[in-house]
Amino acid sequence: MRGGAVLFASFALSACGLEPMYAGGSDAAVAQGLAAVDVPAIPGRGGWLVRNALQDRLGAGGEAPTRYRLDVRLDDSLEALGVLNDDTISRERRILRARYQLVDTGTGEIVLDATAGSDAGIDVVSSEYATIAAEQKALENLAEEIADRMATQIALALREQARGQARGAAAQ
Numbered sequence: 001m002r003g004g005a006v007l008f009a010s011f012a013l014s015a016c017g018l019e020p021m022y023a024g025g026s027d028a029a030v031a032q033g034l035a036a037v038d039v040p041a042i043p044g045r046g047g048w049l050v051r052n053a054l055q056d057r058l059g060a061g062g063e064a065p066t067r068y069r070l071d072v073r074l075d076d077s078l079e080a081l082g083v084l085n086d087d088t089i090s091r092e093r094r095i096l097r098a099r100y101q102l103v104d105t106g107t108g109e110i111v112l113d114a115t116a117g118s119d120a121g122i123d124v125v126s127s128e129y130a131t132i133a134a135e136q137k138a139l140e141n142l143a144e145e146i147a148d149r150m151a152t153q154i155a156l157a158l159r160e161q162a163r164g165q166a167r168g169a170a171a172q
Contacts, residue, residue: 033158034151035064037102039072046076046096046139053147058154068111070154072100078135081121088124094135095119096142102154112157116149118142 037058042051050072075097082091097117101110120138124131 030155030159030162031059032064033068033162034155035059036067037070037154038066038068038105039070042072042074044074044076046074046143047072049140049143050074050098050147050150053144054150057147057151067105069103069105070100070150071103072098072150074098076139082124090124092122092124092135093119094122094138094142096139096146098146098150100150102157111161112154114150114153116146116153118145118149 035058039051039054039058042048054070054072075095077095079093079095080089080091081093082089084090095117096119097115099115100112101114102112103109104111120142122131122134122138
C-alpha cells in the first residue's frame with residue numbers, strides 16, 4: 001500500500017511540471033552556470049562576508065570558465081529602535097541590503113537585476129563589548145541570509161535562461 005502511494009506521488013509530481021533545479025548534478029546547466037559566476041570584491045566587512053558566502057554557494061573556484069560577473073552594492077546600516085527615558089538606546093536594528101546584477105561577460109547583457117535584504121534586532125546591554133559582538137554576529141548572519149537569497153535568485157535566472165536557449169534551439 002505504501003509503495004503504491006509513493007508511486008502515485010511520483011507520477012503526480014511529474015505531471016505537474018515540477019522538476020529539480022539541479023537535475024543532472026554538477027553537469028546540469030544551472031550548476032555549471034553557478035560555477036561560472038565571478039564575484040568581484042565587495043567593499044567593507046559586510047561585503048567580504050557576503051562575497052565569501054556567495055562563493056561557497058555558487059561553487060566558485062571550480063573548473064568552470066567565467067561566463068558571468070556578479071556586481072553587488074551593499075547598504076549596511078544600524079539604527080536605534082528602543083530609546084529609554086534617559087536617552088540611552090536599549091535596542092538596535094541592523095539592516096543589510098544588496099543591489100546586484102548578474103552580467104553575461106560575453107555579451108554585456110544583464111541577466112538579472114535584483115535586490116535582497118534582511119534585518120536583525122540587537123539588544124543593547126551595559127557591556128559595550130557584548131553589544132559590539134552582537135552587532136558583528138548580526139552582520140555575519142545577515143550576510144549568510146542575503147547570500148542564500150541571492151544564490152537562489154541567480155539559480156532561478158540561469159534556469160530560465162537555459163530553458164529559453166533550449167526552446168530557441170528546438171524552434172530552429
